[in-house]
Amino acid sequence: MSVRFNLDAGLLFNADIPAEAAATVEKMVGEANKTLFRKGVPAGVPEDEIGRIEDFSIAGSVLGLRIRSGPYTRAHDALFRFRKLIAPSLGKFRLGLRDMEIRSFWIEMRGEFPEGFRMPKLPFILSADRSGDTLKISLRMEAADLENKVPDRLVRLIEEKFQSATYGGKAEHWELIFSSGPKRTMNDSDPTEQMIKQGWIRHALSRGQWIHGPQSVRLWRTFEKIVLDEIIAPLGFTEMVFPKLTPWEVWKKSGHAKGVYPEIYYVCTPKTRDPEYWEDVGDYFKVTGEVPVDMIRERIDGPIGGLCYAQCPSFWPFVQGETIANDCLPIRVFDRSGTSHRYESGGIHGIERVDEFHRMEILWLGTAEQTVGIADRLHEAYMRVFENILELEWRCARVTPWFMAQEGMVGTAQDTITTPSETACCADRVGTTDYEALLPYSGSWLEFQNVSINGNKYPKGFSVKIQSGTECWSGCSGIGLERWSASFLAQKGLDPANWPEKVAKIYGEPEEIFRFM
Ligand code: ATP
Ligand code: ZN
Ligand code: MG
Secondary structure (H helix, E strand, C coil): CEEEEEEEEEEEECCCCCHHHHHHHHHHHHHHHHCHHHCCCCCCCCHHHECEEEEEEEECCEEEEEEEECCECCHHHHHHHHHHHHHHHHHCCCCCEEEEEEEEEEEEEECCCCCCCCCCCCCCEEEEEEECCEEEEEECCCHHHHHCCHHHHHHHHHHHHHHHHHHCCCCCCEEEEEECCCCCCCCCCCHHHHHHHCCCEEECCCCCCEEECHHHHHHHHHHHHHHHHHHHHHHCCEEECCCCEEEHHHHHHHCHHHCCHHHCCEEEEECCCCHHHHHHHHHHHHHHCCCCHHHHHHCEEEEEEEECCCCCHHHHHHCCCCEECHHHCCEEEEECCCEEECCCHHHCECCCECCEEEEEEEEEEECHHHHHHHHHHHHHHHHHHHHHHCCCCEEEEEECCHHHHHCCCCCCCCCCCCCCHHHHCCHHHCEEEEEEEEECCCCEEEEEEEEEECCCHHHHHCCCEECCCCCCEEEEEEEEHHHHHHHHHHHHCCCHHHCCHHHHHHHCCCCCCCCCC
């Protein structure tokens, strides 16, 4: 996609610009076009892609500018650079720069627009017309919006919509990297049904929520022990507790604020904790037996954020703004302190696709090489667990993580992960590996965990540096306990007598603590 920026602006001075100043303006315009606007532009970029003042006019106290650009030193950047240059030069005519007016600003984007492309609805857009391969967007912008880089974000947003319409939403890249091959399976039914029948779990009262009984939880703790003994301890991870209520501040920095809205469980706070303010709400319930949701809606603020969606973003404020000493890298931590919540809507299924679930989240950070190194060791450790301990029929594949698709990190030149020389070795390793298990009862595959190398995304978002000065990278891996259970039980059944020996041994004998009459 090619892009052009067209800006007509006026610089407002405190007095009329005298005729003899015209020569100075002309000289400055020439200088700006020749040198100032070329600063930072890579060699070899064609002339017409770089910002340029095509014309200027003097009328009373206003210096009018017509600026055009391609993607380099964009018209609005050129305007601010020129302002810095011209203000002192006209000072000698006793002129002071008072204000700036944006007379018109429009962007042209050219490319083969796919069918599903939809123009985003935003307050700045005066009109958006597409004819053939050209989209022309007129914007109402204040100088502050330009300075705040709104046009750049808008262009990026349109490029993202363009790409997602071209390549589709979530169904992107999928590349098999390992397959265990067929294993003997002991079950051909849906384990959720079996768990209900045998009293391991019961539906809870919220949607996509289960109450897990002793047998089910015992299996989770068995998995946790395996993970602790075989992965966490040998690889040197240490336990932390990450918060489970995520404020917008965190999601703004992690990037989730760009697109997680349809799946959030939103969190609100009361407008006041004054009992009198709430008295009639309680009274309404006392009399009717119903909770008056509409009354409550009027009395709450927010949402201030949501319940834990991805587990790792909440870790990052712990190191935000810090430079981490070399001798403690790579940092290796994990969290298993609470639930994750996603509004899965109609997608809910069994115990494996629910609105409330449990995960162990493993997180590490360091140099690019350290980050990739840990991901590789982690993969090897998982491999041993799935092959030798759980004896699963499983496979894993490299996929494009949704946040990268969402954030246009894939395929766009401007927003790809930066690759300075010290990270060049690892740049092509950024991405996610999904681990999937066969569900014999349906013949389909279930993603039960993943390992992600997130590049500099989180350190950049949360301003985290490392002592060496090289780029800080991070990775994470989410072990879904419901998904491990669903995978394992679907293949092995619920009778520990049929389970791999090591698992059965750790599991032991569950207690029967409920008897219903
Ligand atoms: P899916 O494509 O199956 O919805 P996802 O790509 O949304 O999965 P991630 O965001 O990668 O999943 O989440 C990491 C891990 O969290 C998954 O591998 C899985 O173990 C677990 N997980 C995600 N969503 C759910 C859910 N609704 N119920 C249970 N576990 C889940
Ligand atoms: Zn994570
Ligand atoms: Mg999902």
